[in-house]
Amino acid sequence: MFREVVLGLGGNPVVEGMVKRYGMQLGAARFVAGSTLPEAIERIREINGRGVMVTLDHLGESVRSEAEAMDAKNSYLAMLDGIHQSGVNANVSLKLTMMGLALNEDLAQRNLDEIVTRAEETGNFVRIDMEDSPYTDVTLRLYDEAYQAHPGHVGVVLQAYLYRTMDDLRRLSNPPRNFRIVKGAYMEPVSVAFPSKADVDENYLQLVQESLKLGNYTAIGTHDEQLIGRILKFLHEENIERDRFEFQMLYGVKFSLLESLAREGYRTRVYVPYGEDWYAYYVRRIAERPANLLFFARALVDR
Numbered sequence: 001m002f003r004e005v006v007l008g009l010g011g012n013p014v015v016e017g018m019v020k021r022y023g024m025q026l027g028a029a030r031f032v033a034g035s036t037l038p039e040a041i042e043r044i045r046e047i048n049g050r051g052v053m054v055t056l057d058h059l060g061e062s063v064r065s066e067a068e069a070m071d072a073k074n075s076y077l078a079m080l081d082g083i084h085q086s087g088v089n090a091n092v093s094l095k096l097t098m099m100g101l102a103l104n105e106d107l108a109q110r111n112l113d114e115i116v117t118r119a120e121e122t123g124n125f126v127r128i129d130m131e132d133s134p135y136t137d138v139t140l141r142l143y144d145e146a147y148q149a150h151p152g153h154v155g156v157v158l159q160a161y162l163y164r165t166m167d168d169l170r171r172l173s174n175p176p177r178n179f180r181i182v183k184g185a186y187m188e189p190v191s192v193a194f195p196s197k198a199d200v201d202e203n204y205l206q207l208v209q210e211s212l213k214l215g216n217y218t219a220i221g222t223h224d225e226q227l228i229g230r231i232l233k234f235l236h237e238e239n240i241e242r243d244r245f246e247f248q249m250l251y252g253v254k255f256s257l258l259e260s261l262a263r264e265g266y267r268t269r270v271y272v273p274y275g276e277d278w279y280a281y282y283v284r285r286i287a288e289r290p291a292n293l294l295f296f297a298r299a300l301v302d303r
């Protein structure tokens, strides 16, 4: 219920105006690693120094013009170059709506191809984030085309809250690929997504297990300690080698847990967003955890 209300309010222009005005001081900074690429690279260096890799995200989604989509593409080319030149250990994560998907599929496809080509040239990797369900089919299609052209340099996200995901996973796993599995962050109707958290959690576990059994490199994107415990048990019982998976968490959430997994010798990566366009991202982080709203409200009262 909380989640639906917050995600619903996220679309309200009055709330948006207020949060945009004060949001950085009111808590968004906890989830966002600066506004410029040099700031983000400095942050990556510190995180790498603690034994954790990074996936870098330039905030923004659903651009409104072709020019904005080109700017977004150029920002990702600059990120890949910046990562290459600075020698930090990071790949990139992007959203296809930021590349123009809602305007024109060909535009998004061309932008994606240019970015993945640059990733291939610089020995790097692009993760395509998964957005809300109207984009699932087209995202998987564009991912698959990019994969055929640049295998080894592109992967996609699969969401455990969608009923369809186990079928997608099996269909796309031949030959084995690279997936990030998450629970899913958008407001979805019951016609496409499990409404109950217990069902999402159970499906999450099944998907991670199946992905590993199918031979995929699997990025386990969750902060759920109970699930992580069950997954560690499975990894141990099945003797899965540690170079076949990694744990991923969001910047600002449970970093000490990720660090302790890194200290135990597991591959770990933190999702680091930077940039000015943080509003939609921040609203999803609040929706995930009621306490984040209290944190936000307290900051408002303390002003």
Ligand code: FAD
Binding pocket: 128, 129, 130, 131, 157, 159, 182, 183, 184, 185, 186, 221, 222, 223, 224, 225, 248, 249, 250, 253, 254, 270, 271, 284, 285, 286, 288, 289, 292
């Ligand atoms: P939950 O059951 O939601 O949370 C478990 C516990 O983790 C909570 O009790 C709380 O203690 C802590 N926690 C979780 N979220 C927060 C938070 N925001 N602030 C503070 N504590 C928190 N979703 C997509 O739809 N598409 C994507 O492409 C995508 N990429 C992601 C990439 C990464 C690396 C990660 C970690 C998540 C991504 N997500 C994505 C978000 C994901 O779908 C979930 O919304 C989010 O991870 C919360 O689910 P959870 O697995 O942590 O479990």
